Amino acid sequence: MAISKDHLLWMYETMYKIRCYEDKMAEAYAEGKSPVFNIGAGPVPGEMHLATGQEPAAAGMCVHLKKEDTVTAPHRPHHHAIAKGVDLNRMTAEIFGKATGLGKGKGGHMHLFDPDVKFSCGGIVGAGIPHALGAALAAKKKGTDWVAVAFIGEGAANQGAFHESLNMAALWKLPFIVVIENNQYGISVPKTASTAVPSNDVRAAAYGIKGYYVKDNDPIDMYNVSKEAVERARTGQGPSIIEIETYRYLGHFQGDPEVYRDKNEVTLLRQKDPIIRLRNYLLNECGVTEETIAQLENKATFEVDQAYAFARESDYPKPEEALEDVFV
Amino acid sequence: MQQTKQRLLTGNKALAEAIRLEMERDPNVFVMGEDVGVYGGIFGATEGLFQKFGPERVIDTPISETAFIGAAIGAAAEGMRPIVELMFVDFFGVCMDQIYNHMAKIPYMSGGRVKLPMVLMTAVGGGYSDAAQHSQTLYATFAHLPGMKVVAPSTPYDLKGMMISAIRDDNPVVFMFHKTLQGLGWMDQLDASVGHVPEEAYTVPLGKANIVREGTDITIVGIQMSVHQALEAAKRLEQQGIQAEVIDLRSLVPLDKETIIQSVKKTHRLLVVDEDYLSYGMTAEIAAIAAEHCLYDLEAPVKRIAVPDVPIPYSRPLEQFVLPNADKIFREAIQLVNE
Ligand SMILES: Cc1ncc(C[n+]2csc(CCOP(=O)(O)OP(=O)(O)O)c2C)c(N)n1
Numbered sequence: 001m002a003i004s005k006d007h008l009l010w011m012y013e014t015m016y017k018i019r020c021y022e023d024k025m026a027e028a029y030a031e032g033k034s035p036v037f038n039i040g041a042g043p044v045p046g047e048m049h050l051a052t053g054q055e056p057a058a059a060g061m062c063v064h065l066k067k068e069d070t071v072t073a074p075h076r077p078h079h080h081a082i083a084k085g086v087d088l089n090r091m092t093a094e095i096f097g098k099a100t101g102l103g104k105g106k107g108g109h110m111h112l113f114d115p116d117v118k119f120s121c122g123g124i125v126g127a128g129i130p131h132a133l134g135a136a137l138a139a140k141k142k143g144t145d146w147v148a149v150a151f152i153g154e155g156a157a158n159q160g161a162f163h164e165s166l167n168m169a170a171l172w173k174l175p176f177i178v179v180i181e182n183n184q185y186g187i188s189v190p191k192t193a194s195t196a197v198p199s200n201d202v203r204a205a206a207y208g209i210k211g212y213y214v215k216d217n218d219p220i221d222m223y224n225v226s227k228e229a230v231e232r233a234r235t236g237q238g239p240s241i242i243e244i245e246t247y248r249y250l251g252h253f254q255g256d257p258e259v260y261r262d263k264n265e266v267t268l269l270r271q272k273d274p275i276i277r278l279r280n281y282l283l284n285e286c287g288v289t290e291e292t293i294a295q296l297e298n299k300a301t302f303e304v305d306q307a308y309a310f311a312r313e314s315d316y317p318k319p320e321e322a323l324e325d326v327f328v
Numbered sequence: 329m330q331q332t333k334q335r336l337l338t339g340n341k342a343l344a345e346a347i348r349l350e351m352e353r354d355p356n357v358f359v360m361g362e363d364v365g366v367y368g369g370i371f372g373a374t375e376g377l378f379q380k381f382g383p384e385r386v387i388d389t390p391i392s393e394t395a396f397i398g399a400a401i402g403a404a405a406e407g408m409r410p411i412v413e414l415m416f417v418d419f420f421g422v423c424m425d426q427i428y429n430h431m432a433k434i435p436y437m438s439g440g441r442v443k444l445p446m447v448l449m450t451a452v453g454g455g456y457s458d459a460a461q462h463s464q465t466l467y468a469t470f471a472h473l474p475g476m477k478v479v480a481p482s483t484p485y486d487l488k489g490m491m492i493s494a495i496r497d498d499n500p501v502v503f504m505f506h507k508t509l510q511g512l513g514w515m516d517q518l519d520a521s522v523g524h525v526p527e528e529a530y531t532v533p534l535g536k537a538n539i540v541r542e543g544t545d546i547t548i549v550g551i552q553m554s555v556h557q558a559l560e561a562a563k564r565l566e567q568q569g570i571q572a573e574v575i576d577l578r579s580l581v582p583l584d585k586e587t588i589i590q591s592v593k594k595t596h597r598l599l600v601v602d603e604d605y606l607s608y609g610m611t612a613e614i615a616a617i618a619a620e621h622c623l624y625d626l627e628a629p630v631k632r633i634a635v636p637d638v639p640i641p642y643s644r645p646l647e648q649f650v651l652p653n654a655d656k657i658f659r660e661a662i663q664l665v666n667e
């Protein structure tokens with residue numbers, strides 16, 4: 001399959017941007033939380049789930065999506081949000097709890113909503129799947145070629161909402177795709193202890209739909225598989241499941257003692273970093289120059305820096321604003 | 329209570345100890361839930377149990393709350409005594425049918441012939457910016473639905489004693505622990521989250537309120553965090569010459585009405601504080617009890633402090649605005665006494 005170079009460059013830039021974003025978030029989150037780690041302290045309080053290492057799933061799928069396509073994401077949502085084109089300034093401001101944030105500071109890191117690019121996420125495992133199902137239903141009813149993609153972790157594939165939604169999507173032949181990011185753990189529970197089948201793409205057979213598996217966090221393979229699934233969805237051939245073997249470099253949340261895994265595991269995973277692999281592929285196989293790469297990287301870094309500056313400079317909401325946006 | 333030997337434990341360790349003692353005593357007791365094994369529970373309620381009892385009795389589950397809470401019901405009906413953890417109370421939405429239509433109703437619908445001696449353990453509370461889906465204190469939701477006991481201890485001593493009572497109880501018990509009162513290293517460090525806990529197994533009855541501070545001028549009724557906030561406010565009220573009586577409900581179902589009524593008859597003023605939502609909640613229930621049983625003893629209207637019917641916001645200034653605290657209690661109490 002011939003791959004568009006523009007697409008690959010976009011993917012590289014996006015993955016690089018996501019990585020910068022998460023690295024910077026890890027720093028911002030740590031501020032004010034020492035000497036004793038206090039989850040509620042510092043400029044970014046609450047839980048924080050970062051997606052460092054999981055960039056290929058988001059970039060490889062979203063490169064095929066347009067603004068009108070819907071994406072729902074789980075509690076670990078930054079990479080999907082960035083790849084879907086969520087306003088980076090307002091997203092960051094939201095995570096800092098500022099009035100300029102996507103949800104005026106009411107939602108926070110796990111609850112980012114940007115209707116302008118049809119993105120949403122949430123903190124209840126599996127709950128985004130039926131929301132994407134509904135978006136796919138709406139797309140079909142409206143007679144559009146829009147698709148809806150639900151990103152989830154492999155742990156969420158054991159939730160009732162997953163099975164119920166896939167059955168309905170298959171039954172109604174909806175333009176619906178579930179992307180399962182298998183980073184091997186649901187918090188501390190390894191996949192082998194929570195799911196009886198080795199990979200979730202085989203579950204597609206239970207619904208009579210298409211299943212794909214992407215090995216080793218491979219961005220190119222993710223690109224190809226997603227392209228096919230999106231085309232199938234746009235042309236009325238129904239839903240798909242994509243499972244990608246991906247890597248979670250960090251703990252489940254920042255501050256996770258990670259008692260359940262060998263520290264060495266991450267060192268080995270980092271040696272196969274997907275961003276470095278894509279970079280090498282661009283340089284060696286696609287005739288892209290170091291200079292072009294550097295330009296993309298600078299652009300991404302600049303955007304991320306801007307977003308953090310915007311967030312930090314923004315004001316907090318006034319306390320009484322807690323009573324707005326709901327009828328009291 | 330006169331304590332000679334003090335042994336200080338955090339809330340989470342008190343809970344885990346209660347479960348350990350009951351697991352040693354009764355082979356039918358087992359624990360099930362997400363990350364209860366090696367991790368020891370996200371809020372530490374099962375710390376050390378996996379190492380002691382292994383994966384057969386401390387079972388990590390998939391993220392399938394309907395199935396594993398439903399399975400606890402099935403196992404309890406077979407005579408086991410499962411303790412099942414729903415990680416955050418906020419997640420009840422995905423499995424509520426099993427809880428309120430089955431766990432709570434089967435004993436009744438079976439004419440008492442099916443007993444469900446199970447404990448559904450879950451974390452409540454906010455204050456650390458975890459936002460609307462992870463910060464709720466949903467006492468009333470469960471207390472409103474008949475058929476399950478709903479308990480919410482506020483001290484390590486009570487956490488242990490009430491957990492042992494809950495495990496031994498033949499009824500389904502919803503056991504709510506407050507995250508901040510677990511005494512975890514990564515939460516706000518509160519003195520209240522550490523306390524004396526005897527080594528041996530002991531029980532604290534489910535359904536008996538505790539007068540944690542005696543007073544004559546106003547009754548402040550609270551539960552879990554709000555008890556500690558009320559105690560702090562009471563100290564400051566004392567400096568103003570006001571003696572507040574503080575009642576720790578400890579249990580919402582059964583509810584110890586008598587203690588509340590007696591106290592109101594003594595102080596003639598009532599302030600109810602709750603970290604749950606205001607409307608249709610615990611504060612309304614207590615106010616109604618006062619109206620029904622001791623209206624003529626009241627010298628001022630009943631006052632309530634609770635979350636003002638908005639989802640818990642993320643941003644710190646917004647969240648702090650909606651949550652109860654000692655300041656709000658102090659101000660409200662002063663006003664009430666001066667009415
Ligand atoms: C219904 C529900 N149950 C439990 C949780 C707590 N929880 C949050 S994330 C998580 C693990 C999710 O694992 P997975 O779906 O594999 O995603 P990952 O965190 O690995 O990205 C759990 C158990 C929740 N948020 N919602």
